[in-house]
Amino acid sequence: MTHDPLAQHPDWTDSGFSTRAIHAGQDPDPRTGAVVTPIHQVSTYKQDGVGGLRGGYEYSRSGNPTRDALQEALAAVEGGAAAFAFSSGLAAEDALLRSVLRPGDHVVVPDDAYGGTYRLIARVLGPWGIDHTPVDLSDPDAVLAAIQPGRTKVVWVETPTNPLLGIADIAAIATHAQSAGAVLVVDNTFASPYLQQPLALGADAVVHSTTKYIGGHSDVVGGAVVVADGAQLPAGMVGPTGTTALRDAVGFLQNASGAVAGPFDAWLTLRGLKTLAVRMDRHNSNAEAVARFLVEHPGVREVLWPGLPEHPGHEVAARQMRGFGGMVAFRTGSAESAVAVCAATRVFTLAESLGGVESLVEHPGRMTHGSVAGTALEVPDDLVRLSVGIEDVEDLLTDLAQALAVAGLGR
Numbered sequence: 001m002t003h004d005p006l007a008q009h010p011d012w013t014d015s016g017f018s019t020r021a022i023h024a025g026q027d028p029d030p031r032t033g034a035v036v037t038p039i040h041q042v043s044t045y046k047q048d049g050v051g052g053l054r055g056g057y058e059y060s061r062s063g064n065p066t067r068d069a070l071q072e073a074l075a076a077v078e079g080g081a082a083a084f085a086f087s088s089g090l091a092a093e094d095a096l097l098r099s100v101l102r103p104g105d106h107v108v109v110p111d112d113a114y115g116g117t118y119r120l121i122a123r124v125l126g127p128w129g130i131d132h133t134p135v136d137l138s139d140p141d142a143v144l145a146a147i148q149p150g151r152t153k154v155v156w157v158e159t160p161t162n163p164l165l166g167i168a169d170i171a172a173i174a175t176h177a178q179s180a181g182a183v184l185v186v187d188n189t190f191a192s193p194y195l196q197q198p199l200a201l202g203a204d205a206v207v208h209s210t211t212k213y214i215g216g217h218s219d220v221v222g223g224a225v226v227v228a229d230g231a232q233l234p235a236g237m238v239g240p241t242g243t244t245a246l247r248d249a250v251g252f253l254q255n256a257s258g259a260v261a262g263p264f265d266a267w268l269t270l271r272g273l274k275t276l277a278v279r280m281d282r283h284n285s286n287a288e289a290v291a292r293f294l295v296e297h298p299g300v301r302e303v304l305w306p307g308l309p310e311h312p313g314h315e316v317a318a319r320q321m322r323g324f325g326g327m328v329a330f331r332t333g334s335a336e337s338a339v340a341v342c343a344a345t346r347v348f349t350l351a352e353s354l355g356g357v358e359s360l361v362e363h364p365g366r367m368t369h370g371s372v373a374g375t376a377l378e379v380p381d382d383l384v385r386l387s388v389g390i391e392d393v394e395d396l397l398t399d400l401a402q403a404l405a406v407a408g409l410g411r
């Protein structure tokens with residue numbers, strides 16, 4: 001496909017974050033002037049004579065204007081050269097990993113990675129000959145020690161981590177990955193591009209579950225890979241299109257393996273992206289109030305939120321993030337009381353996932369992280385994870401106070 005969606009568009013690279021989120025890739029429709037990108041719910045496109053493509057479109061797995069708009073906007077907000085939208089975050093991760101890895105290669109993974117990421121690397125890619133080492137990413141020296149020069153082709157970073165809110169120093173790890181010729185990938189789902197710009201800190205690629213903050217309304221599942229300008233495949237590797245460019249390899253696999261975002265999903269995600277900055281500002285301030293409330297609460301053992309000065313990653317987070325995000329975790333001292341808190345909230349809905357406008361609560365040990373029980377990624381069983389939404393903060397604090405009391409942890 002030779003279509004270049006950037007060619008006829010204005011360039012938003014000098015604009016601010018929200019201007020890019022609202023306008024990049026989203027010019028008014030040339031035929032009608034519609035100010036919102038249409039949902040091009042179509043599989044195929046009329047050709048003006050054999051090979052006479054209009055705008056480069058021939059078949060919607062290979063290219064779709066609604067998906068292109070989303071991809072262009074995502075590249076613009078992450079400061080990347082290209083973005084690729086997928087049907088889920090895990091589909092995006094899978095395409096990126098298979099673009100870069102070959103049997104016999106090795107991956108460094110966070111020891112508290114998103115459970116599905118770990119399952120993909122260990123249980124899907126493992127049988128295809130990919131080896132991995134879980135490592136505590138808050139310690140750049142441990143990352144360096146885990147890298148096997150010549151064999152490690154991917155260093156996978158998640159920061160903040162899920163569900164323990166650990167912080168990794170992206171710039172420090174980038175130096176180690178670079179000198180080993182490995183590709184540095186950052187899962188930027190928890191921070192969102194508004195709070196953290198990993199490509200500017202030296203990452204080669206960012207992945208997102210756009211299901212979370214970018215979509216923002218708990219109404220669509222999706223994922224994306226954003227590739228840095230000039231990012232290369234691991235040292236010595238040539239991709240399926242004959243180049244060493246990472247973007248060519250990921251773009252090839254998006255089409256060749258086909259887990260693309262559908263037009264309506266792309267449209268919903270694009271609609272969510274427009275309000276990302278204002279939502280994140282409220283997620284940040286509400287999470288700060290919730291974290292401070294929990295720190296003061298006598299029934300809570302420990303609060304994990306990178307904005308707290310006592311958080312071990314606070315200084316690094318303050319350096320590489322614009323705000324500390326909407327995810328807060330805390331420990332209650334026992335699995336029973338943690339489960340009881342999750343059952344007792346009324347404003348916080350008991351559900352997996354995160355990043356939507358509504359507040360959610362969950363018990364990672366028995367819900368999102370059930371799949372990693374018994375591995376290096378097992379999480380404490382007294383942990384409660386909150387996705388703090390954008391409701392009125394007083395209602396959130398009142399709800400947590402009553403839920404802690406019902407769980408026998410009240411004042």
Ligand SMILES: *Cc1c(COP(=O)(O)O)cnc(C)c1O
Nearest residue numbers: 088089090114162189209211222
């Ligand atoms: C949800 C999530 C994923 C997986 O994304 P899906 O859209 O559910 O496939 C990956 N990483 C993180 C940090 C997540 O929260």
